[in-house]
Amino acid sequence: MSTASKESLESSLQQLKCHFTWNLRAEDESLDEFEDRVFNKDEFQNSEFKATMCNLLAYVKHCRGLNEAALKCLGEAEDFIRQQHPDQIEIKSLVTWGNYAWVYYHMGQLSKAQEYLDKVKQVCKKFSSPYRIENPVLDCEEGWARLKCTKNQNERMKVCFEKALEKDPKNPESTSGWAIANYRLDDWPASNDYIDSLEQAISLSPDNTYVKVLLAMKLEEVHENRAKELVEEALKKDPSAIDTMLGAAKFYVKVHDTDRAIQLLKKALESMPNNAYVHYYLGCCYRSKVLHILNTEETTSNGNREKLEALIQPALNHLRKAEDIKEMIENSCSHLAGLYVTTKQYEEADYYFQKEFNKDLRPLPKQLLHLRYGNFQFYERKCEDRAIYHYMEGVKINRESKPKGKMRDKLRKLALRRLSRDESDPEALRILAFLREHREGQGADKASEGEEDPGNRVPSASLE
Missing domain, CATH: 1.20.930 (Transcription Elongation Factor S-II; Chain A)
Structure with a gap:
């Protein structure tokens, strides 16, 4: 293939709607982090979307240089599409065929890449477009991919499902996706609009147990009894659904039923040890x-x-x-x-x-760690100097939080105690000067809503 033909092929590939053109990975994210979030961290693992997961796995395999394994995953995606969507094989296969084309292109098998491009073109030309069409099925597929992949891009995920619903307002799959997107975007307490979106998704997809658990999470603060009924109904309906079990476990932690949460997590562990x-x-x-x-x-x-x-x-x-x-x-x-x-x-x-x-911690967890370690040094190791050092390091972090307030209070008490024994104690005077420098209002004591309160309810506050 000539250079001009290869450039033309690449230009056509860029027009495809598939995982290679959706920019699913954040720029600052390693491939290990991306794969971990998609396949391990994200609780949404619904078996209804087996083809979607195969396409995602194919993309990850390619990124790791395992193109033969990627092709095998795409073959499995095709099998699932034929099994689950026999009446929509062509339109449901467009994303998979696009991924095939990209993998073969990167393998240098340009004729095979062109072959899959032509398959896409044959479907798209029915809609008067060469390689890219506006279709709710494709919008939905992109929405599910973003739901699994994107880091802090939930708004884009929601837009995908909204586009799908504009063309097919009563589509159960799009409605469920939109409801899940709303759930992830919504601030607490839940608004009626977002609760309504989950209710609508359940009415259109009564077998979607994961959405029922999400609705229960939103209802817990105002209708706890109904929320519990929804969770148990979902677990009874599909007792082996991993995402439902994990969501239900989070629900029971939230309502302080730790024993039930442990029971569900142990069951989930049987499938993913x-x-x-x-x-x-x-x-x-x-x-x-x-x-x-x-x-x-x-x-x-x-x-x-x-x-x-x-x-x-x-x-x-x-x-x-x-x-x-x-x-x-x-x-x-x-x-x-x-x-x-x-x-x-x-x-x-x-x-x-x-x-x-040694971990790369965000500001609040790092403050909490300095508080816990400072308490460990003070209460257990009886090492006041090390405790003071870590309290100070925690206070230096420019973030308003409860841990920061606790460390400031501990430093103030330590300084006053030392001064009660010696009015000219240099360490006490150093601490007070430090506290004046880092006084309240300079990133200090107001706790962010919903953050973890480390507490100090036991003598060893390094536990909490």
């Missing part, structure tokens, strides 16, 4: 039960001590497993460290605190 996030959520659930005992019950009695030990071990096991599978999950090492503090295994606690410090 190496999913780091499921292990992490399980570990967090057991940790929550540990904190409840530490904060509300007498822990010196034999019965409560045994109960505590029985909860700490699975919390440690699941959090360690999550960390072994994927090291960069935020807070996993911090939670492990806090649990080891509870069992007075201080070397292990320090090890996991340091692992957490």
Whole structure:
């Protein structure tokens, strides 16, 4: 093929609607992060969209240089389309054929790439367009791809489903996608418009159990009984749907039924035993039960001590497993460290605190980590100097938060205590000068709504 012909082929490829032209990966995102979010972190794994998932996997395989594996995935996508959409094979296959064309192009098999371009063209010319048509099926397919892939681009995902609904207002698939997009975009508390979109999706797709769980999450604050009924109805309807189980587990954590959440997460783990996030959520659930005992019950009695030990071990096991599978999950090492503090295994606690410090943390989790580690140094290690250092490091972070306020209060109390013993204590005077420099109103104490409150409800606040 001549250079001119190759350029013409590439120009035609750019017109296709497929994963290679949708810019699904964020510029600052590694391929590992992208693949992890699509196939592990995102809870939406509905089996209805097997062809969509095969196309996504093909795209990832190509990005990793595994083009033969990518072609195999595209073949599986074609099989699912024939099985699930026998009356829409051509229009449903356009995205898959576009992906085929791109993979063959990158493999240097230009005649095969042209072959798949021609297949797309044969369908599109029926709509008076060479390679690109406006069709609700394609808008919907792009919407599902963005729902799985995009990082902070939920508005674009919503637009895809809105375009599909403009052409086919009662389409169940588009309505469900639009409702899920609304759910992800909506701020709490839920607005009636977004609740209505979920209600409409359920009326058009009564078998979509995942959407029922999302509606329950929105209703929980105002209609908890109805929300619970929706969740249990969804679980009964499709007890093996992973996304429904994971969504339901989050719901039960929200309504403080940790035992039910653990039950669901364990069941999900049977289908995905190496999913780091499921292990992490399980570990967090057991940790929550540990904190409840530490904060509300007498822990010196034999019965409560045994109960505590029985909860700490699975919390440690699941959090360690999550960390072994994927090291960069935020807070996993911090939670492990806090649990080891509870069992007075201080070397292990320090090890996991340091692992957490080595992660690229956002401002709030980093402040929380400095608070926890400072408390660990102060209460457990009896090292006031190290505690002061970490409280100061946390206060320096330019973010208003509850952890920042707590660290400022701790520094002020430490300074006043030292001055009560020695009015000219240089360290106390240094701390007070530091607090004046970082006084309230300079990125300080107002907590963001919905952020985690680290608390200080137990002597070792490194747990919380």
